[in-house]
Amino acid sequence: MTRDLKVFSTIAVQSALEALVPTFEKDSGCRLDIAWNTAPVLVKRLQAGDTADVLILNRAGMDTMVRDKRVRPGSEVTLASSATALAVKAGATRPDISTPEALKRTLLSARAISYSDPAAGGASGIYFAKLIERLGIAREVNAKTKFPPPAGLCGDLLARGEVDLAVQQKPELLQVAGIEILGQLPGDLNMVTTFVACVEAASAEPAAGQALIDFLRSPASVAVFRAKGLDTP
Numbered sequence: 455m456t457r458d459l460k461v462f463s464t465i466a467v468q469s470a471l472e473a474l475v476p477t478f479e480k481d482s483g484c485r486l487d488i489a490w491n492t493a494p495v496l497v498k499r500l501q502a503g504d505t506a507d508v509l510i511l512n513r514a515g516m517d518t519m520v521r522d523k524r525v526r527p528g529s530e531v532t533l534a535s536s537a538t539a540l541a542v543k544a545g546a547t548r549p550d551i552s553t554p555e556a557l558k559r560t561l562l563s564a565r566a567i568s569y570s571d572p573a574a575g576g577a578s579g580i581y582f583a584k585l586i587e588r589l590g591i592a593r594e595v596n597a598k599t600k601f602p603p604p605a606g607l608c609g610d611l612l613a614r615g616e617v618d619l620a621v622q623q624k625p626e627l628l629q630v631a632g633i634e635i636l637g638q639l640p641g642d643l644n645m646v647t648t649f650v651a652c653v654e655a656a657s658a659e660p661a662a663g664q665a666l667i668d669f670l671r672s673p674a675s676v677a678v679f680r681a682k683g684l685d686t687p
Contacts, residue, residue, distance in 0.1 A: 469683075525655060533649050541619070542612070543612055567600070568611040
């Protein structure tokens with residue numbers, strides 16, 4: 455009999471998980487019911503009373519779940535990490551982002567920019583909003599910013615020609631055809647987000663949840679994470 459396993463997962467690892475799900479379902483006899491969103495939105499759902507069997511969140515979200523005693527003891531593991539990156543449309547001129555000053559000039563000269571709406575809670579969007587404040591160009595950049603829909607991809611707006619630059623987690627940018635990674639944020643402006651998995655404390659299927667986490671840490675799965683632009687421990 456097929457068992458359902460409910461997973462709450464950040465969209466930052468979506469491309470890797472979607473590639474791995476068929477193998478896990480075939481080998482385990484479990485069907486994965488995955489809710490995709492930003493980690494803060496998923497945390498809010500959990501705090502409002504929702505439940506899942508496995509949680510895949512950013513470090514900050516997992517720390518909140520630990521404080522709320524929602525993490526099954528001994529089940530928490532680091533899966534991967536990712537830098538925030540910038541992308542341009544495939545074939546476009548590649549502007550200079552090699553230094554903070556060069557990045558500032560590039561952001562100011564771009565016709566339009568897309569980054570994740572900070573109100574949606576994505577780590578890259580929250581960080582980038584603070585970064586442009588730090589650089590003193592928030593008013594100019596935000597005046598020409600187009601946000602993707604909640605849990606959406608900035609690269610989609612770039613591929614359609616609606617913006618010149620997209621800023622998001624590298625794996626999220628790599629999901630979109632027709633765009634090219636320009637690079638990471640330069641120097642000490644770079645920001646890396648760590649993604650962590652655990653079995654939810656109230657899970658009715660803790661053994662199956664742990665089996666999924668073990669599968670995601672297998673050498674074959676690690677290779678998929680890396681192929682999708684994530685760094686692994």
